[in-house]
Amino acid sequence: MTDVKKVVLAYSGGLDTSVILKWLEDTYGCEVVTFTADLGQGEEVEPARAKAQAMGVKEIYIDDLREEFVRDFVFPMFRANTVYEGEYLLGTSIARPLIAKRLIEIANETGADAISHGATGKGNDQVRFELGAYALKPGVKVIAPWREWDLLSREKLMDYAAKHDIPIERHGKKKSPYSMDANLLHISYEGGVLEDTWAEHEEDMWRWTKSPETAPDVATYIELSYRNGDIVAIDGQDMSPATVLAYLNKVGGENGIGRTDIVENRFVGMKSRGCYETPGGTIMLKGHRAIESITLDREVAHLKDSLMPKYAELIYNGFWWSPERAMLQEMINASQLNVNGVVRLKLYKGNVIVVGRKSDDSLFDANIATFEDDAGAYDQADAAGFIKLNALRLRIAANKGRTLI
16 A cells, blocks of 8 residues: 555544544555645634644644635525425535545645545445545545444544544543534534434434524514625625625524424435534525525526426535536526525524515516506406417317316
C-alpha cells in the first residue's frame, strides 16, 4: 500500500475519524492532511485543529463553508421544490457534494493522491462522497476504512484508540443512542429505538424544535422576499443565504415546525427509518411554492413538478456532479427569472400557512379571475367549444362502446 503518499481525510475530531487518522498512517504509511468543514452543524470545529495537531498532523484545514453551502447547494435545490419520496428535504444528501468538492480541492493544493472518509459500507454517504470525488478528479484514490478494517464496533474503536494513545474526549455524559448528522439545513437521527418502525420517536431526541403542543399559542408572521427564486430578505431586512436559513431555523424551531419521521429507500438497497428536523427548509419550501404559484406559467410549473422527483433522486443518490443534474439545474434556474416578490406566512404550532403573496411579475389577473362582473375580460361562452374539443376523443371512444364502466 506504499503507492499512497498523502491522503486528505474528512475529519471531525471524534472517535471514528481520530482512529481513521492513525489507521491511515499505520496501514498506508502515508502523510494525512485533515479537513474539517463548518456547515452550520452548531458545534465548534476549531477543537479539531488541536486534536489533529496533537496527533502530529502538519497540514490542517478548517473551513467555514456555511455561505457557500446555502448559496451554491441549498438554494439551487430549493428552486426545484426538491423533496425525496414525498417527505425528505435532503439535508444530509445536499451537504456531501460540497464536502467532496473541498476534499478534491485540498488534494490538488497539497499534492495528495488520495482522499478518505468515515462513511460506513451500509450507507448512502460513501456513494455520495466517492461519486463526487471521481467526477471531479477521476484518478484519485479513495480510502474507505469501514470497508477495509475489522474495527466494526465502538468497543473495538475505543480499544484501538487506547492502544495507540489517541486522545478521545470523555464528557461524562450519556452517549446519544442515535446516529446524528447536522448542518444548517437539518439535523438527522437514525438508530436506537428508531430501528423499530412501530416505536414512537422519543420527545427528548429533538434538538432544534419545540413540540407543536408546547409551541407558542400566538402565531408568528413573517414575510419572505424573493429574487430569481431565492430568498434575499426577511421582513424587509436584506440577508445573506446562510443568515436566511439560520433565521428561519430559529423562528421555525420556536413554532414547532420541521419534524418528520420517515422510512426511506437508500440507494444501496435497504430501507432505513430516520427522523429529521428541517425547520428552515420546511418554511422555504412552502414559501417558494407560494411565490411560484403567481409568477410561473402553468406549463412551466407542471413541467418543473414532473422533473423534480428525478432531480431529487439524483441528489439523494450522489449525482450532484453529474451532467444530467447540471442540465436539469440549467432548466430550473431559467424558470426562476421571474420568480420575484413577497410571500407572507403564518407560523403556528407546527404549521406553515400561506396568507399572502404579491409580485410585480405576477400572472394572476384579478379582472379575469373574479367571480363578479369582469367587464368582458373573459367570454364565458368560449368555454363551450373548449370543452367539446377536449371531449371529442372521449365521445368517439364511447360511441365505439369503449366505456370505462
